[in-house]
Each structure stands twice: as structure tokens, then as C-alpha cells.
Amino acid sequence: EAEVAQSPRYKITEKSQAVAFWCDPISGHATLYWYRQILGQGPELLVQFQDESVVDDSQLPKDRFSAERLKGVDSTLKIQPAELGDSAMYLCASSPGTGYGYTFGSGTRLTVV
């Protein structure tokens, strides 16, 4: 079964430091999403890409978060500077198109100390 690859699985960083997460979607999936999941809550969308273009980043805190998908394949999500409230699971997902469920990656659990 095809999978969405994410790394690292776990990341501990000090507040005010920079941190980056990587995602490689299922081959052929044009749509890629980054979600943030706070413990005990549902995933919340941060950014959506269609190929290399951002479709929706309305919930992305742009003063500290950035995301890119330069060649329309893998993607990087960056936080700079990290804050204590950023501690969460960061999930990447991809979809073959409208009307299909997502396939999620295993996520990156970020702890900011």
C-alpha cells in the first residue's frame, strides 16, 4: 500500500528556534495538505497545495509559519521562531483529487520546550 512519508517522527526544540518538517506524498497525488493536531482534538488545516501552488493558507500563521512545494512533489513546513503553543502533531496528507479521502502520513510530533 502506498504511503505518505514524513520526517522526522519526533522533534524537540527550544522556543525561538527554527524547525522544519518534510513530507513526500503518494506518487501522482497532486493535492497535498498540512494539518496540525493538538492532543485530544481533530486535525486543523494549515495549508493546501495543488501541485506547486498554494490553494488555501488562510489558517497558516504566516508571521512564523511557511510552507513550500517547489516542484509539486514533496513539501516542507517551517516554523520560525517556534513557540510553546506550537507543540502538536503535524500531519501531512495527500489526495488524488476531489471526492476522495486523504491518506495521512505518520506525522511529526513537535515538542517545544
Add this chain to the structure above:
Amino acid sequence: GENVEQHPSTLSVQEGDSAVIKCTYSDSASNYFPWYKQELGKRPQLIIDIRSNVGEKKDQRIAVTLNKTAKHFSLHITETQPEDSAVYFCAASFSGAGSYQLTFGKGTKLSVIP
């Protein structure tokens, strides 16, 4: 935008009993409703989905029903087993031209007691 409410937040059932989780959505244009199961420390995994042109869908012990008029949909698990214990999330989206994204409920923690 879409808003999805999910109830209950926690649910405990005896092994072999049925479990029902309910969700409501706000956007009448939403037409795709998946359910995800997330075990502790693992990724959410799609377990069943339903589209707005269908009222009910079954897959072995799992079924989903949709009431478009009332804008609610439900997950039914029969003959529950300990391995069904997990957090379940409902989601809703409009799948058409343009942006397609899922809005998730806050989740239901299901505990199946042996």
C-alpha cells in the same frame, strides 16, 4: 466555512455491544463524508466514507448513515471488539471544482471494555 460538530466526545461500551457516533455539518453544499480511526500515536486512517447521493453504506461491522435534510451523519459499529478502541473522527467536504478540503470534528474516544 464548514463547521462539523461531533458527539459524544467519549464513549464506553461492552464488548459485543453497538456503538454510535453522530456528527452534524453546517454547509449544505458538502457532499463527501469520511470517517477516520486514529489509534494512540498513529496516523488517522480512513475506515468508511459516504457521498451525498447515498443514504447508507455498510462494510462488515461498520455502517454510516447520512441525512442530508437534517445535515447529520452517523457511524455505527456493531459487535464491538477491543481492537475497535480508538479515537474516531468524522469529516465533511464539498467535492467539486476548486478547493477541496476536509473539515474534521473534534473526535470521539471509543473504549470497548472486554
